[in-house]
Amino acid sequence: MAESFAFAIADRVLGKLGSALIQEAGLAWGVETELEELNDTLSTIRAVLLDAEEKQATSHQLRDWLGKLKDGFYDAEDIVDEFEYESLRQKVVASGSFKTKVCSFFSSPKSLAFNLKMGHRVKNIRGRLDKIAADKSKFNLIEGVANTPVVLSKREMTHSFVRASDVIGRDDDKETIVGLLMQPSDTENVSVIPIVGIGGLGKTTLAKLVYNDERVVGQFSTQMWVCVSDEFDIEKLIKKILKEIRKGDESYSDSSMEQLQSHLRNALDGEKFLLVLDDVWNTDREKWLKLKDLLVDGANGSKILVTTRKKSTASIMGTFPMQEIKGLCHDDCLSLFVKCAFMDGEDKQYPTLLKIGDQIVEKCAGVPLAVRSLGSLLYSKRGERDWVSIRDSEIWELEQNEDGIMAALRLSYYDLPYHLKQCFALCSLYPKDCEISNVVLISIWMAEGLIHSSGQNAKMEDIGERYINELLSRSFFQDVEQMIPGVLYKFKMHDLVHDLAMFFAQPECSTLNFHSKDIPKRVQHVAISDTDWPKEESEALRFLEKLNNVRTIYFQMENVGPRSESFVKACILRFKCIRILDLQDSNFETLPNSIGSLKHLRYLDLSWNKRIKKLPNSICNLYHLQTLFLLQCSELEELPRSIGSMISLRTVSITMKQRDLFGKEKGLRSLNSLQHLQIVRCLNLEFLSKGMESFVKLRKLCIISCPSLISLSHSIKLLTALEVLVIGCCEKLESMDGEAEGQEDIQSFGSLQILQFDYLPQLEALPRWLFHGPTSNTLHHLKISQCSNLKALPTNGLQKLTSLKKLEIDYCPELIKRCKPKTGEDWQKIAHIPEIYFDGREIASSTK
DSSP: OGGGGHHHHHHHHHHHHTSHHHHHHHHHTTOHHHHHHHHHHHHHHHHHHHHHHHHGGGOHHHHHHHHHHHHHHHHHHHHHHHHHHHHHHHHHHHHSTTGGGSOOGGGSHHHHHHHHHHHHHHHHHHHHHHHHHGGGGGGTOOOOOOOOSOOOOOSOOOOSSOOGGGOOSOHHHHHHHHHHHHSOOSSOSEEEEEEEOOTTSOHHHHHHHHHHOHHHHHHOSEEEEEEEESOOOHHHHHHHHHHHHTTTOOTTTTOOHHHHHHHHHHHHTTOOEEEEEEEEOOOOHHHHHHHHTTTTTSOTTEEEEEEESOHHHHHHHOSSOOEEOOOOOHHHHHHHHHHHHSOTTGGGGOHHHHHHHHHHHHHTTTOHHHHHHHHHHTTTOOOHHHHHHHHTOTHHHHOOGGGGHHHHHHHHHHTSOHHHHHHHHHGGGSOTTOOEEHHHHHHHHHHTTOOOOOSSSOOHHHHHHHHHHHHHHTTSSEEEEEEETTTEEEEEOOHHHHHHHHHHHTTTEEEEOTTOOOOOTTOOEEEEOOSSOOSSHHHHHHHHHTOOSOOEEEEOSTTOOOOSHHHHHHHHHHOTTOOEEEOTTOOOSBOOGGGGGOTTOOEEEOTTOSSOOBOOGGGGGOTTOOEEEETTOTTOOOOOTTGGGOTTOOEEEEOOOOSBHHHHOGGGGGOTTOOEEEEEOOTTOOBOOSOGGGOTTOOEEEEESOTTOOBOOGGGGGOTTOOEEEEESOTTOOOSSTTOTTSOOTTSOSSOOEEEEESOTTOOSOOGGGTSSTHHHHOOEEEEESOTTOOOOOTTTTTTOTTOOEEEEESOHHHHHHTOTTTSTTHHHHTTOSEEEETTEEOOGGGO
8 A cells, every 4th residue: 555655755756856956966967957857747747646546446557557656756766866965975075175186076077977877867767757657547537736744733742641530431440450459369479360352442551540550559569561562472571571670770681591580580579569461462371371480479469460352362361350341332432532522622612513423433333542543533623524524434334343443543544644644654664562762763754755844944853743743643653651851752553553554554664574475576664573683694685685675674673683794785785775774783893884885875773783893984975864873882982083074964872982072073073964962871981072062953962871971061051052951870970060160151052941960969059051141041841850969959049040831850859858848948949930840749739
């Protein structure tokens, strides 16, 4: 069904052809006429594509025609990208110190050869598209106009915590399961309670309700939540359980199986625990018994709560009778629908719509996910025709499986704007139950050219956030968990929503393994699902030989990545137009020099490679690269001297061995397009030298887990575009004011909105620039956590922060005591702030 993306791809190529960069390149290289003719051809074809995509379901010939067009569009995009690349290269040359020594590229023999080659390529692709387009008359297609590509979020983002008041119709189920959890065990210390039901009924939501219930929290000394999904791998499950027990600590990740078992037994010995195993599919009793044997040493009354769609799974695991949850009653479904489709009380203004909604709810067969999906779809629609079209859609008749849930989800998908359909479908590359990072997903969308500018100078990252919010509001994403305010959050897709993404993404996006035989001819984006790297490298190389024209290589599983340079070399040699190359968890010392030949590469991830020491200088030829992840590259000694040539870089996350990141690494300061910089676990980092003001577009800066960091550069305050600053886990950092504390702070920052200090035990006072200069008028969220030496607020309090809307103070006992409502010495210094949280609890408005 990926032929549905033909319109989106054509639209994207037309957008590039109309850009100033390409028009200037056309003039410079004498191919202006050829590019204009290609533009005309694409415009003519695009006019009928929407109609073609609607009709393709009933015509194999039309699907094949769209597939051929899509292949041609991709090739056209590659050609346009080469013009872009050459223009960017010339920009780098022109800005370099050696520009006076080189003759003008445009008059050189090399330029003439480039002109001829590219001119021929443009003519060839236009001729090919003209030939394919000539067949459109066979299909009686009608010209149409697409819905607008600009998406505005209709609602605020949801949160991962499940409030009991937000869940409808599950009170009795909740009370039953809470009652079972409170029961002592008569025969064995650890009991297992299975929750069974079809997809979309809310098994996980019910388990969360129970898990967070105060009675349950008080009953167990240890609580663990582990998402299992398709693969019941005992070693990985042990690691997940240990990670829950140890609050994220993964120091045991390289332990042997024997050591892991010992760690788990010791951790649970004598503990009364609750373990939730969410989304279990395993029907192999032997596997379950092997895991269960490691859990039986808990104290009497320990419980394991299992959610599963399969009764066979429940029967082999449960010691209590399975708790089979049913669909919601009609009234509860209607209440949920109204909650999703209308603002509070608004339903009373639309009695006709409410009556139609009642009929739509009837078709959802009591499945909450279906109800929520369609309610969210209709949230902004108040025309009777829109509601009737959903109620009377023929899809209800075509889709009978899963009690109507897939029909509801398909209707929601068809209602998406055309550009969001491709964004959503690309999410099929993630494995089921995966926690998706907003930073990574938006970077991937950007790399594939899926983010459309609104024409109002909006940043691509901001538009990407709107896309995520739109998909959240329509229930395609769920379970949002804030990680770093203003920077990082994670979310998931429901299993059935993931199935939907896979259906519409195929064959363009495919999840394969090294032994896959039936590989779609038109696959563009490849997710590799193997849980282990092949013992023989030749297996991995033979797999690559089966692929052509791939734009994405992505490894789904943790700790699975290329074990040698040869695999990377093969990727570079075979996939010249690749946009996304995920080399996480790789295990080689040297990145091939040939990496610099990937002119189209936008996204490169080398995170968790613990052997690599240097990057080749050729990497600086990646003028299109937008995202570079080097997290946890603990042996990385330095960056290439010419890294400043990577003029498209917008997001960089880095772990290095340098003592002074911006002293020796002067090239970093030349990255004028940088928007987001993360400096993480740079264990030797002591200084941030002068020169940071050169990051003129930097909007988000995170400095995390740099235990040797002593001081910040005064120039950090000259980051006038900075909106978010996060500094955490820097044990030696004493002052935020840099080395020039006596200077005035009139020019400090200017756009800062969110500021977070986390685990800075030496910090004794908030920085001066917080109260003097522009920050006092722009900051709206301040979070202070685990700063034990920060015992009081400044004399003038926070009254000078006139825009501050939210204050969070966590694990700072002295400071919280002084800020206690009414009675604390510093209370009056913060009482004016609308939202105040102490240790995660909101201070009631009645106390203010």
